[in-house]
Amino acid sequence: MENNPGTDKQHKNHFGLILHLHPRKVRVSTLRFDLTFGLGGMAALLVVIQVITGLLLKFHYEPSPENAYNSILNLQESLLFGRMLRNIHHWSAIALVWVAFFHMMRVIFTGAYRKPRHASWIFGLALLILVVLSNFTGYLLPWDQLSFWAVTVSTSLLSYVPLVGEFLREALLGGKEVGQPTLTNFFNLHTGVIPLLMIVLLGYHFWRIRKAGGVIVADRDLDSPMVDTRPNLVNREFTVALVLLAAILLLSSLLDAPLRERANPSFSPNPAKAPWYFMGLQELLIHFHPFFAVVVIPVTILAAAIWLPYIKTEDQNQGIWFFSPGGIISARLSLAAGALFTLIFIGLSELLPDPELLLPALPPLITTGLIPLLIMAVTIWLFLKFLRRRLSLNRSEIIQSVIVLMITSYAILTLTGIFLRGEGMNLMWPWQV
Ligand code: HEM
Ligand code: HEM
Incomplete structure (x- = not known):
């Protein structure tokens, strides 16, 4: 046997x-x-x-x-x-x-x-x-x-x-x-x-x-x-x-x-905070009109993610991490830019007067929603144009850079919400929170 x-x-x-x-x-x-x-x-x-x-x-x-x-x-x-x-x-x-x-x-x-x-x-x-x-x-x-x-x-x-x-x-x-x-x-x-x-x-x-x-x-x-x-x-x-x-x-x-x-x-x-994975969203709400923070931005990102597989790319970087050296540099620069843009954005919205007071004739949907969103979109577009020209990236590498930029930005918003927002959701040093 x-x-x-x-x-x-x-x-x-x-x-x-x-x-x-x-x-x-x-x-x-x-x-x-x-x-x-x-x-x-x-x-x-x-x-x-x-x-x-x-x-x-x-x-x-x-x-x-x-x-x-x-x-x-x-x-x-x-x-x-x-x-x-x-x-x-x-x-x-x-x-x-x-x-x-x-x-x-x-x-x-x-x-x-x-x-x-x-x-x-x-x-x-x-x-x-x-x-x-x-x-x-x-x-x-x-x-x-x-x-x-x-x-x-x-x-x-x-x-x-x-x-x-x-x-x-x-x-x-x-x-x-x-x-x-x-x-x-x-x-x-x-x-x-x-x-x-x-x-x-x-x-x-x-x-x-x-x-x-x-x-x-x-x-x-x-x-x-x-x-x-x-x-x-x-x-x-x-x-x-x-x-x-x-x-x-x-x-x-x-x-x-x-x-x-x-x-x-x-x-x-005080403050009452959302769970950590929603803190970025709660932080966004401090800077944007609620309709933009809770609906326009998240829905646009979700729609873009669903659309992603259907974007035509004729490049060869399937199954390869970072196809070209330019791709790596671009990802690093996008990481740095995502962090920098977001920190500047948070700093400016703290220091500048409320946009609703600056442009009282316009509805808040435009002053605290559409205008900041357009400024953000144009900055990102110019940055990507610069990357594409300087590093001769292919389309997949551009997509990767956009994603790195957005994820870094969400990470900074999340970290700010968790560690730098104290009583009344005001900006504070981490040891005061
Ligand atoms: C992907 C699947 C799941 C995730 C991510 C998840 C996540 C969580 C989290 C974050 C908590 C709070 C824990 C805490 O106290 O800090 C929790 C609690 C709990 N979950 Fe789940 N869970 C999952 C699946 C399940 C399933 C399948 C069951 C039962 C059929 C279950 C039963 C419970 C119960 C009874 C509690 C309360 C106990 C407690 O809070 O310690 N979970 N779960
Ligand atoms: C509970 C969550 C998930 C589980 C358990 C899971 C499991 C898996 C496993 C075991 C594989 C094959 C091995 C590997 O790639 O490591 C895989 C591949 C894949 N997953 Fe997931 N996954 C999850 C979430 C996701 C998410 C969030 C996405 C993207 C949004 C995703 C997209 C894919 C794709 C596109 C593949 C094919 C990759 C390839 O063929 O190389 N999955 N998944």
Whole structure:
């Protein structure tokens, strides 16, 4: 019985799911770690961790304003590994936002968003939105001062959406203010609707990647040999998974998820800030007319992201990080310019008199919306024109530069909102905040 065929079959079954997600053979060139940095796989593992730890938390958590906070305290204090469980869920949630974001960056920088990968890109965008929404809906559940007021502030942004904004806000909150119906809504979205949607979209995401013939391959690597997926790719994936798991466990045993005092609806902290991933938006609201900050700018960016795969580019930088030396210089300059422009913009809006007072005859929609937006757009356009001429960039490199510029700008807005805004959302030094 030494040569038992069953053993081989069992072995294959053991890897059945993994092989189902992969083709039998992969191109050697796609095994290079610096092509994908294993980020898609990491994001998938983090979703699995969230579902498992979330289901376990659900055994103990009570979604009512009277009991939610105490159930978390109790989970942390008296349940074996309760605190660890909460910490893992908390830190993996934040890690998922960063990993999904960096995964999107690697897709952009290797030009992997174009046909035949356009559907993976668009469904990827939907996944990113779901990742942020899971974080946001989970944020309220501990029902402490931090979560209660962060959700109050963030949902109030919705009221700036014309016509449907107030309706959307009340539908989400289940009333005029954050209360029991809000917690019920957020709990059901968080533990039911969003994970379900995410699993369906992920299934489709994975299927599209296989349909496109696996991850992107540079033209110059098209003749690189094919090797067996197991062990070549599978072993690499396990290594990345183990390192990520070790990092999450280490972080969760060293740092506790925050929990402030119990939510008090009649006492608002000053300043009341949105969760960190919405802080850039809250900061934008200080400088722009609300309609521009909450509707025009985010919707334009989302529309541009959906349109991205359909922009015609006849260049060869698919599967290659930074096609030309000019591309690298341009990305660096865009990083510096994004930071500089945004800091100047924040400084000027602090120092100059209110545009509404300067041009009182014009409506605020023009003075604090259209005019600053046009000034910003023209500055960016001139900067890109300069880059294109100086560095003879191709179209993909221009797209990459625009993206670097915008992301740096959002990062600066976020950092300003978190570290430099104190009482009354006024600008202060970090140690005064
Ligand atoms: C991608 C998926 C998920 C993300 C990003 C996520 C994120 C979060 C976040 C940020 C919190 C607040 C944690 C804190 O207290 O600081 C939270 C809490 C919670 N989540 Fe999730 N979650 C996910 C999936 C799930 C699933 C699938 C379930 C259950 C089926 C679940 C159940 C819970 C429960 C019960 C809490 C309250 C406990 C607590 O706050 O510690 N989560 N989640
Ligand atoms: C929960 C979130 C996500 C998971 C679990 C996930 C998972 C994956 C995996 C495993 C791969 C193949 C390996 C790799 O590229 O590392 C992949 C590829 C891809 N993903 Fe995602 N992804 C997520 C979010 C996103 C987002 C936010 C975008 C973009 C907006 C995106 C766009 C793509 C594209 C275009 C590919 C094909 C890349 C190529 O063929 O080279 N994904 N994803």
